[in-house]
Amino acid sequence: MKSLMGLGMVRQSPARRTRLLRWGVAVAERIGNSHLLARVWNDLGVALYAQNPREAFSAWQVAARFAENAGDIALLMRLEINTALVSMQDLEFDEAERLLNHALELAERIGERNLAKSTHLNLALCRYARNDASGSRRHFAEVTDHPSAAYARLWETRLMLEQGDGFVTTLPESDDPDLKRLLEAQLALSFGDYELAYELTERPNPASDWHWALARVHAGWRLKRDFQMALAQLLNLESLQDPVLTPELARQYTRFIMLAVTTPAWDEAVRQRLERSLESLSASPIGQLTRDIAFSLEQSKPV
Numbered sequence: 317m318k319s320l321m322g323l324g325m326v327r328q329s330p331a332r333r334t335r336l337l338r339w340g341v342a343v344a345e346r347i348g349n350s351h352l353l354a355r356v357w358n359d360l361g362v363a364l365y366a367q368n369p370r371e372a373f374s375a376w377q378v379a380a381r382f383a384e385n386a387g388d389i390a391l392l393m394r395l396e397i398n399t400a401l402v403s404m405q406d407l408e409f410d411e412a413e414r415l416l417n418h419a420l421e422l423a424e425r426i427g428e429r430n431l432a433k434s435t436h437l438n439l440a441l442c443r444y445a446r447n448d449a450s451g452s453r454r455h456f457a458e459v460t461d462h463p464s465a466a467y468a469r470l471w472e473t474r475l476m477l478e479q480g481d482g483f484v485t486t487l488p489e490s491d492d493p494d495l496k497r498l499l500e501a502q503l504a505l506s507f508g509d510y511e512l513a514y515e516l517t518e519r520p521n522p523a524s525d526w527h528w529a530l531a532r533v534h535a536g537w538r539l540k541r542d543f544q545m546a547l548a549q550l551l552n553l554e555s556l557q558d559p560v561l562t563p564e565l566a567r568q569y570t571r572f573i574m575l576a577v578t579t580p581a582w583d584e585a586v587r588q589r590l591e592r593s594l595e596s597l598s599a600s601p602i603g604q605l606t607r608d609i610a611f612s613l614e615q616s617k618p619v
Contacts, residue, residue, distance in 0.1 A: 333363045354382035373402040393419045412442050433462040449599045477502040478603040494521050501531045505604050510538040534605045537577040569602050576609045
């Protein structure tokens with residue numbers, strides 16, 4: 317049975333690998349060993365994930381039941397993390413948090429420090445997707461002495477820049493030049509260096525379409541220069557590939573941005589509509605821009 321599992325996971329075609337693992341599941345069911353069944357169902361989920369995440373989710377759910385019966389806590393934690401990631405992709409954040417919190421509880425109970433930190437990382441991304449920047453930062457701060465620690469530091473910096481909560485003077489190292497350029501543009505915006513931000517956003521940034529376009533719109537709006545291509549990018553929701561920004565939030569932000577930056581002159585009705593949104597958006601992924609808009613609203617009020 318072990319050789320079958322190994323055969324299923326070597327470099328076969330996806331279809332052949334899946335067939336082998338389904339056969340392995342049938343063999344394991346005849347044997348009736350919960351530990352073995354958990355492992356084979358997990359491997360099947362891994363094989364299915366690239367083709368159909370929902371089928372992988374179902375396989376991992378079955379594997380989790382067998383892992384729990386077998387008392388395999390380490391595997392159960394990994395399965396809960398995997399199913400939580402699929403739930404996040406489906407925007408089912410309540411379910412994702414429930415799974416991740418349980419996985420974190422198990423990891424801390426048995427002293428699995430690396431798995432606990434991986435779970436904190438995923439909880440941070442989940443909280444960010446729910447527009448809870450402070451909760452997200454708390455979880456990112458837990459990811460230290462871990463292979464993903466550098467990634468967590470980049471995210472912490474990004475959140476500090478977006479929220480204006482904390483003073484960032486230097487950026488963490490990044491091997492991704494596009495991400496580094498985007499963070500430099502956000503840092504320039506936080507210092508009010510709109511010229512530099514406009515220069516750094518001159519070409520689109522594949523690291524994050526949404527945040528590149530947002531930074532470009534922000535700098536262009538402040539400098540009274542062209543930002544129409546970036547504005548069109550914000551309107552084209554198909555292009556928003558940020559790993560955790562949900563389409564619902566993207567639409568909410570885009571409506572606010574369109575009203576704010578395309579209004580030729582502030583009037584009382586526009587000001588009231590914008591001010592109603594400002595408080596809830598100031599600690600969000602458009603926090604920098606909302607603070608600038610709030611400043612402009614304040615300046616536009618009649619004396």
